[in-house]
Amino acid sequence: MVPGYREVRELGTGGGGRVVLATYTETGAYVAIKYLNATLKDDPGFLRRFRREARVMVELDDPNVVRLYEYYEDVLDAAIVMELVDGVPLRRILAGRRTTSPEAALAVLKGSLLGLSKAHALGVVHRDCKPENVLVQADGASKLSDFGIAVPAGEADTPAGTPPYLAPERWSGRPADPASDVYAAACVFFECLTGRAPYRADRPAALAHLHRTAPVPVEAVPDPVRQLVARGLAKDPADRPPTARTFLAEVEVAALAAYGPQWEQRGRRHLAELATLLALTFPLAKPAPKAGASVARTVLDRMGRLRHPRRPGTRLVASAGVMTVAVAIALISAGRPNGPLASDRVFTPAPGIPGADRAGAPRGTTESPPPGPRRSRNVAADGPAPPEETSTAATGSNRSPATAENGSPAAPARPSAPATRPGTPPAPTGRPSSPPSSSPTGTRAPTPPEPTGPGHTVSGLAVAGIDGEGATIALRASTTAEVVLTVRFAEGPAPDRLTEAPSRTLTLSGSETYVQVVAHRFSAPPCGQTLVRRVTVSTSPQAPDGAHELTAEATGEPCQSPDPTGGTSGGPEAGGDPDGEPDGDGGRDPVDEPPHDPTEPDGPGGYDTL
Numbered sequence: 001m002v003p004g005y006r007e008v009r010e011l012g013t014g015g016g017g018r019v020v021l022a023t024y025t026e027t028g029a030y031v032a033i034k035y036l037n038a039t040l041k042d043d044p045g046f047l048r049r050f051r052r053e054a055r056v057m058v059e060l061d062d063p064n065v066v067r068l069y070e071y072y073e074d075v076l077d078a079a080i081v082m083e084l085v086d087g088v089p090l091r092r093i094l095a096g097r098r099t100t101s102p103e104a105a106l107a108v109l110k111g112s113l114l115g116l117s118k119a120h121a122l123g124v125v126h127r128d129c130k131p132e133n134v135l136v137q138a139d140g141a142s143k144l145s146d147f148g149i150a151v152p153a154g155e156a157d158t159p160a161g162t163p164p165y166l167a168p169e170r171w172s173g174r175p176a177d178p179a180s181d182v183y184a185a186a187c188v189f190f191e192c193l194t195g196r197a198p199y200r201a202d203r204p205a206a207l208a209h210l211h212r213t214a215p216v217p218v219e220a221v222p223d224p225v226r227q228l229v230a231r232g233l234a235k236d237p238a239d240r241p242p243t244a245r246t247f248l249a250e251v252e253v254a255a256l257a258a259y260g261p262q263w264e265q266r267g268r269r270h271l272a273e274l275a276t277l278l279a280l281t282f283p284l285a286k287p288a289p290k291a292g293a294s295v296a297r298t299v300l301d302r303m304g305r306l307r308h309p310r311r312p313g314t315r316l317v318a319s320a321g322v323m324t325v326a327v328a329i330a331l332i333s334a335g336r337p338n339g340p341l342a343s344d345r346v347f348t349p350a351p352g353i354p355g356a357d358r359a360g361a362p363r364g365t366t367e368s369p370p371p372g373p374r375r376s377r378n379v380a381a382d383g384p385a386p387p388e389e390t391s392t393a394a395t396g397s398n399r400s401p402a403t404a405e406n407g408s409p410a411a412p413a414r415p416s417a418p419a420t421r422p423g424t425p426p427a428p429t430g431r432p433s434s435p436p437s438s439s440p441t442g443t444r445a446p447t448p449p450e451p452t453g454p455g456h457t458v459s460g461l462a463v464a465g466i467d468g469e470g471a472t473i474a475l476r477a478s479t480t481a482e483v484v485l486t487v488r489f490a491e492g493p494a495p496d497r498l499t500e501a502p503s504r505t506l507t508l509s510g511s512e513t514y515v516q517v518v519a520h521r522f523s524a525p526p527c528g529q530t531l532v533r534r535v536t537v538s539t540s541p542q543a544p545d546g547a548h549e550l551t552a553e554a555t556g557e558p559c560q561s562p563d564p565t566g567g568t569s570g571g572p573e574a575g576g577d578p579d580g581e582p583d584g585d586g587g588r589d590p591v592d593e594p595p596h597d598p599t600e601p602d603g604p605g606g607y608d609t610l
């Protein structure tokens with residue numbers, strides 16, 4: 001069990017292990033914890049993949065993607081602590097060949113494409129978009145989960161994916177790229193509309209043949225969305241929208257034209273109805289020992305204070321010299337090739353179920369790190385992988401390591417020994433005596449006080465992410481003495497036209513590793529426009545490579561054009577009514593059965609993730 005959490009019950013078991021509902025003991029907040037199967041944990045390849053999943057998730061701070069709160073690893077367990085989605089997998093909604101209204105199918109597609117866009121912008125492909133991995137909440141919002149087999153786009157990889165959703169080129173062994181995610185998302189869209197995956201066969205070879213050669217079964221879907229299906233399921237990736245973002249633009253246009261400006265509202269409402277029908281299966285529907293306390297504000301309260309979760313046991317740590325590896329430690333080490341990656345300390349990003357305060361915040365923006373070697377972008381993407389992985393295994397493998405502001409490469413900072421050696425007593429586990437301060441200080445940062453203690457250095461510093469409500473900063477110091485962190489936020493219409501906000505100063509102490517979520521409300525980009533956001537961080541004592549900076553772009557939702565149907569909602573051939581009633585595919589014939597098609601009661605059963 002991950003220290004600091006209490007298991008409530010099992011939610012399900014996937015190919016990689018089990019997922020449990022748990023509470024964070026300090027606040028009572030609910031989380032989902034995915035444990036890597038014990039056998040797989042002993043397999044370096046699987047463990048590497050699991051760590052990669054965590055690293056991808058930590059970067060994907062997006063409301064359409066299940067959020068990572070913490071990655072935990074010790075001698076016994078490897079676990080991902082993540083946002084609990086109180087809802088149902090889309091698979092369960094579609095069970096028994098049930099369908100959704102076209103607007104609901106479009107809403108699912110839009111949610112998946114938004115999540116995938118974020119991944120694509122970071123150079124990552126999901127590779128396993130399918131109804132099992134789309135979780136639908138009671139409000140009709142959906143979230144993409146399970147980045148277990150995600151890889152950097154274009155990386156030569158072993159075949160992976162789930163056959164009914166596998167693009168033709170993937171069957172030929174071509175590397176996964178964003179267009180193959182587009183194909184999978186289009187398959188899920190098709191399944192929402194028809195209750196079936198586009199191609200079905202009982203033998204992989206037959207299924208591969210259908211994906212490669214069978215005509216796209218567009219006649220099975222309502223007219224207004226046929227073109228979308230044809231585009232998304234195009235055999236040749238060159239005929240498909242190249243990324244989720246480009247497909248999304250086409251989806252918005254087609255949906256608006258066919259179903260009017262309220263299409264998404266109606267779609268979400270219908271999804272909400274369908275999910276609510278299954279409310280008894282929601283994770284929180286079953287009796288739980290304690291009501292989930294809201295963590296919305298606690299995180300900010302506690303921001304900057306280090307939580308020392310209970311350690312997994314000194315005996316384990318001391319006797320085996322086992323190191324508890326943490327994502328953020330990898331993050332802050334990522335900028336330096338020989339940086340310290342292992343620690344005996346449990347690390348908890350943004351304590352108090354971090355990120356939860358921001359989970360419900362509206363975003364609807366994309367963030368894409370700009371090119372250029374001088375700026376540290378997403379650190380996990382920039383830096384080399386942890387020692388177990390090659391740098392090409394890191395997300396965005398073609399990116400250069402983080403470099404200092406002055407342009408010189410980050411200096412190696414490998415310590416001569418781990419922080420705690422076998423036999424030495426564990427680090428203090430109490431709370432730091434005083435919380436950090438966080439105050440606006442004018443346009444320039446004040447001169448920070450000198451840190452105490454000899455040999456006190458900051459060995460790692462990185463801006464791990466930016467979103468509309470602030471930045472996540474990872475920091476590692478050589479001792480638990482005070483570190484002053486100065487954060488500057490700036491935004492504007494272009495990189496050379498940024499306006500700086502008053503800087504923020506936080507004093508941190510009591511730990512050697514921190515991940516700070518520093519709140520700052522950036523302006524929301526107007527529809528169709530892009531705003532540039534920049535976060536610059538520096539510390540005292542200074543990090544070896546000085547200040548770090550991350551720049552991101554946020555793009556507003558596409559602007560709505562006047563309703564081409566003259567203001568009526570719902571096109572004449574939509575097969576959906578203005579109230580969004582479940583009308584499925586409007587009584588259309590099911591998809592033509594391809595040869596070798598077995599009868600499948602509940603979706604494309606019989607195929608697991610490869």
Ligand SMILES: Nc1ncnc2c1ncn2[C@@H]1O[C@H](COP(=O)(O)OP(=O)(O)OP(=O)(O)O)[C@@H](O)[C@H]1O
Nearest residue numbers: 011012013014015019032083084085089132146609
């Ligand atoms: N964050 C979450 N919140 C709520 N339920 C979740 C969460 N993550 C996973 N689950 C549920 O836990 C179960 C197992 O999920 P997991 O992702 O491990 O497997 P899967 O996607 O069903 O299968 P596979 O990983 O083999 O493709 C599923 O029922 C899933 O809906």
